[in-house]
Amino acid sequence: xxxxILHSINRIxxxxxxxxxxxxxESDIQCALFAELRKNIPEKFRIPSVTKEGLEYELELxxxxxxNKIDLVCLDLQRISFVNKQSHNGDDTYIYxxxxxxxxxxxxxxxxxxxxxxxxxxxxxxYQKLLKLDDIQHRLAICFLQNDNGKKTxxxxxxxxxxxxxxxxxxxxxxxxxxxxxxxxxxxxxx
Numbered sequence: 001x002x003x004x005i006l007h008s009i010n011r012i013x014x015x016x017x018x019x020x021x022x023x024x025x026e027s028d029i030q031c032a033l034f035a036e037l038r039k040n041i042p043e044k045f046r047i048p049s050v051t052k053e054g055l056e057y058e059l060e061l062x063x064x065x066x067x068n069k070i071d072l073v074c075l076d077l078q079r080i081s082f083v084n085k086q087s088h089n090g091d092d093t094y095i096y097x098x099x100x101x102x103x104x105x106x107x108x109x110x111x112x113x114x115x116x117x118x119x120x121x122x123x124x125x126x127y128q129k130l131l132k133l134d135d136i137q138h139r140l141a142i143c144f145l146q147n148d149n150g151k152k153t154x155x156x157x158x159x160x161x162x163x164x165x166x167x168x169x170x171x172x173x174x175x176x177x178x179x180x181x182x183x184x185x186x187x188x189x190x191x
Contacts, residue, residue, distance in 0.1 A: 165191035
């Protein structure tokens with residue numbers, strides 16, 4: 001499943017870099033990545049109800065706004081069978097707290113918004129949000145920078161501090177990390 005997740009993420013990055021204006025808002029990127037993930041990870045699984053005998057829930061492996069409002073998640077199918085399936089007030093609410101293989105936080109900076117230091121701090125804050133959740137195997141914070149002429153993006157990269165340890169990469173190749181995506185300047189991984 002990890003390869004399908006990486007393929008989906010890089011596919012959306014390629015689309016964004018070719019035409020950032022097909023995504024006017026963060027929700028556009030979130031919806032596109034959600035659809036791409038569901039297309040590439042079509043598996044479903046069944047999980048039993050603990051409150052209604054014989055009932056099973058058929059669930060997907062990809063969800064949006066899951067748990068603490070994590071933008072996108074992929075459930076960890078291997079660890080789900082070990083979940084303590086308890087009801088809460090007679091409801092099977094445990095299905096909303098299943099273990100996660102990947103948590104993805106997205107940010108989208110439309111032209112004219114946020115200063116460089118703000119973009120970096122937002123990416124770091126999103127990653128910290130994911131680090132606070134202990135049952136996520138992998139965490140990604142990805143910021144997409146839209147611009148109309150490249151000046152803001154150029155300023156962004158020129159203004160990064162050595163402590164940010166920016167590293168240019170061709171594509172996202174692992175499911176952990178903080179990234180900034182630009183249509184002109186490429187993909188940057190932050191420390």
